[in-house]
Amino acid sequence: MVSAFHPLHSLAGSGELMLPTVLALSAVGSVFVLALALLAFRQRRTLPYLLVALAFGALAGQTLMGGLTTVNYVAEGTHHLVEHILDVVIIVLLVGAVYYARSVETKQSNQR
Numbered sequence: 001m002v003s004a005f006h007p008l009h010s011l012a013g014s015g016e017l018m019l020p021t022v023l024a025l026s027a028v029g030s031v032f033v034l035a036l037a038l039l040a041f042r043q044r045r046t047l048p049y050l051l052v053a054l055a056f057g058a059l060a061g062q063t064l065m066g067g068l069t070t071v072n073y074v075a076e077g078t079h080h081l082v083e084h085i086l087d088v089v090i091i092v093l094l095v096g097a098v099y100y101a102r103s104v105e106t107k108q109s110n111q112r
Helices: 018-044 047-070 076-111
Strands: none
Touching: 018 047, 047 076
16 A cells, blocks of 8 residues: 555665665766756856756755655655655746746847
């Protein structure tokens, strides 16, 4: 029986190494992409690049939260609340980056 605090995705891959392996790969990937985004922001220094870098930071935060939950440092209920909040943060940051970039692009094309 699956309770409200034991979601199905935490049961996926009931092998003992499956979840830690996926989390480790996710951590490496998210930190790598975050580093690339920070380098791009450092080079461009624009708001859209900053917002995208922050979104990748939130994505890395989700992986961190998964790892902390796996080692029983964070309760599953807290884990899900924080992960869903980070989902919203990622969406808002990415929509903000696209909106800002498009509005600047529109202003520049109108000035020509």
